[in-house]
Amino acid sequence: MRDIFVVSVIFGLLPFVLRRPWLGILLWSWLGYMNPHRLAWGFAYNLPFSMIVGLVTIAAFMASKEKKEMPWTRETIFLLIFVAWMLFTTLFAFYPDVAWMQWDKVWKIQLMIFLTALIINDRDKLHWLLWVIVLSFGFYGIKGGIFTIINGGAYRVQGPSETFITGNNELALALVMTIPLIRYLHLQDTRKWMKTGLAAAMVLTGVAAIGSQSRGGLVAMVAMGIFLWLKSRNKIVTGLYMAVAVGIIAAVMPQEWYDRMNTINTYQDDQSAQGRINAWHTAFNVAKDRVTGGGFEMWRPPVFRQYAPDPYNVRDVHSIYFEIMGEQGFIGFALFMLLGLLAWLRAQQIIKRCKKDPDKKWAADLAAMIQVSLIGYAAGGAFLGMGYFDLPYHLMVILVLVAKFSGVLQKQPVPVGGFGKRREAAAG
Structure with a gap:
């Protein structure tokens, strides 16, 4: 019954996604965060619902007459650079087969996050x-x-x-x-x-x-x-x-x-804690030795035997910081940390400009709560390997949308090649 219910809900909503692409972002987020199909016990468990919803959402958005405007801000630009860097490091991964499998998950997540910035327009x-x-x-x-x-x-x-x-x-x-x-x-x-x-x-x-x-x-x-x-x-x-x-x-x-x-x-x-610290040293040593790091899913015995202080204590890295450092190198780690800093600064900007305006109080509240959420991620992530988890990146893009809808981002004329073109820029 669970399988039938989940399938009925998802496929029943697809016609609405065709008419309103933003509903596809909501449906994809529900699938990605709650994973209702993983609560089923039969045929629905392994169906590629996220891929189906993503494709329908993209097709519906491309066919729609909605204005297609990406808010290119420092956050979205550096996020795109980070995604491109992860693709580049995957070309030189220690374990190409599993690295490309992980890349396949990561780029699809990031694509939908960028689509969120495109499609959620109010x-x-x-x-x-x-x-x-x-x-x-x-x-x-x-x-x-x-x-x-x-x-x-x-x-x-x-x-x-x-x-x-x-x-x-x-x-x-x-x-x-x-x-x-x-x-x-x-x-x-x-x-x-x-x-x-x-x-x-x-x-x-x-x-x-x-x-x-x-x-x-x-x-x-x-x-x-x-x-x-x-x-x-x-x-x-x-x-x-x-x-x-x-x-x-x-x-x-x-x-x-x-x-x-x-x-x-x-x-x-604690043996578990000592194993994590050993993995953190391994990450640092790999990043020091290779500009591209070891690539996705590098935490294997041969890597530890070459780079770890204790070569036979093989454990998962259990840290967003050392996970990114080891797999993406120091450049990837710097981009990851920069994204967090830019998100924090954007939230501060929103709070400063909106907290005293009753009509924009909602924006200041949301920016502050996203800051709190990211603090939880930054603190807990020090001991958990969730460097590619959807939610923090989604929240970074949501901050950009909050700035856009609250008027913190304004249209400013930017001359390009002698033509008076306009682009999205941070006010002030």
Whole structure:
């Protein structure tokens, strides 16, 4: 029944995508973040839904009469350069077969992210996209929070199989990044019942992130929580929600959870932690030796035997920073870090220009919450290998759209070759 339901919903929506391409972005985001087909047990499990939706969306957009204008800003330009660099490094990968398979996933994700910038052309469509992202991850947050409370934190909260968020660590990071987005929707909604529901969703998602029993998730949760409180409009209300979540966690989590979290302070005695540090040294040594790094999926025994301090302690890298450094080299790492910096600066620009304008307050709120989400990614990602995860790149492009719809990006004349052409540029 699940298979039939999923197939019916997706194919039932495709005719609407043909008429309104922006619905294809929403449908693709739902498939990419919630992965509903991975919750089925039969024929729908392996169907290429994302590819089908992507192709229909592209065809519909190309055939539409909508204005096709890419907001070329510093963020989108450097993201395109980063994608091109990843293609270049794949040509020189240690393991070409698996590297090209990973590249095939990465470029398709990035294509749809650029299509988001092209197709989502007003605030209402952007609002719907945010709802889709929140509901996709919120499904696992609410379900996982209830599961944690009922079982007293005895079992780990996991994500759907064969996805970016399959493991407890990966799901924890995604949930931490989702909480600020729920808070944004909570700030914008005026209906009491909806605000109550979103507040409950924030608390339960926080409980689910802790219920994953991920140490990296705990680090991300603490960093995100601090910035969520600092960036929040109403610090008393935000503090109350955080206190409720902490109270639930303290009441339900077993001693085994505390023991596991305490190993953060004794990482020298933890074999898993030492294996990660060994992999980080390996990443640095590969990047130092090769300008293009080792390429996607380089974490194999021969690489460790050549580049690792402990050549026989072979583990996954478990860090977005060293993952990018090892696989894409120092140039790729610099581009990755630059993207994060540019996103932060863009958010600051939006906040500065919009926070005192009642009509643009929404933009300042969203920019601040995206900053909080990216802080969670930056902190938790130090211990999780999710360097190519869709969401942070999607949020970077969403920031560009927020700047565009709030008037922070303005049309400015730029003479090119003697002709008075115009392009999208940051105001001021």
